[in-house]
Amino acid sequence: MNINATLLGQTLAFVIFVAICWKYVWPPIIAIMEEREKRIADGLEAAKKADDSLEEAQLAFDQEMNKAKAEAAEILEKANSRASQIVNDATEKAEVEAEKILSSASKTIENDVNKAKEELRQKMSELIIDTSEKILGDEISPEKHQELLKKAAAEL
């Protein structure tokens, strides 16, 4: 073990290699690593932001959806009530109309019945008188005839 100038040579070599590493080896690699680190951090940040905005959008979507649902329900309810109202109105109208028709019909029938009755009476009277004439063989005077007719009609 003899110490000689090799020691100084190694010291010099050490200084030179450290200097090379310091100037040319270390900085570019560290810079690259830091840049990548930054990019990854940025990426994570962006992902987090996207996540947040997604959540926000989901929230807004849910709100809109609920609103729309409520609106739809309201509209449906309105439509339903409107429909039932229309139906009610129509029913009422129809009922009224039916009643009207019914009453007018019954009136007509009554009239017809009355008319028929009248006609029947007339015919009946004529028939009776005719028959009576035939039986009696005697001509009844037209005045008497008329009178008899009236009487019969009134009695029948």
Place this chain on the structure above:
Amino acid sequence: MASASGEQTSAEYIQHHLTNLVCGKTPDGWTCDHNAVDQMGFWAFHVDSLGWSIFLGLVFVGLFRLGVPKLSTEAPSGIQNFVEMCIEFVNDNVQSIFTSAKNNLIGPMALTVLVWVFLMNLMDLVPVDYLPTLAGQVAEATGMVENSKDAYFKVVPTTDPNITLGMALAVFVLIIFYSIKIKGLKGFLAELTLHPFGKWMMPVNLVLEGVNLIAKPISLGLRLFGNLYAGEMIFILIALMLTFSSISIGLLGVGLHLIWALFHILILALQAFIFMVLTIVYLAMAHETEDH
């Protein structure tokens, strides 16, 4: 098995593996002749240690800089993945130790220490005879030495205390530099002289804190050296078993080598990690401004 006949004794084998290829200044001028090593003073270089160290440093820089042809912020793949993993690991360690102070030199330095020291340690897993033998053959073929056995080539840089202490020295200089920069010269001197006994015991404090300060780089460098040297030594001893003519000892050696190599992977990584963490911790301490 006399050395004169060209055969190596066990001691010579071990010695051969532990000897560096040295080039240095002798009174006659610069030479790489092994026989002149004794005449070299301080101005001598372990060419093998330094060469491997620089080569592996270049491997580190090349892998981390050129290995990633085009950096991408997309999901990384291949080498970029590995590189980013290393940097993230180092950065996490630095940030867990450097809680308050900020210093953008520490990260790159810790990364360099971790990967570079790990690569240097990793050379320990190359079977001990491969590269020295290859170097010997090359040296003989090119006529640098007459016999390949005269060529010395020590591969693992971190088994050379010059290498580990050299790095520790750089860390030590940085500790002092940042201590003075952050706390001021006065603050640094106060830290050295006024603790732990107050200003009336200044010399005692200085001795205690001085030892404390000096111990940091010494222990940092010697810890790595000691662990790797011991590991290398065991590899050499196991390899020595293969030089015996007995087949059973040779097979035992192969088995032991495998086991020790597997176990050593842990030590290699661990020692590189410890060197890095201690570097960070010492520099973090240099940045601490609060009073004790």
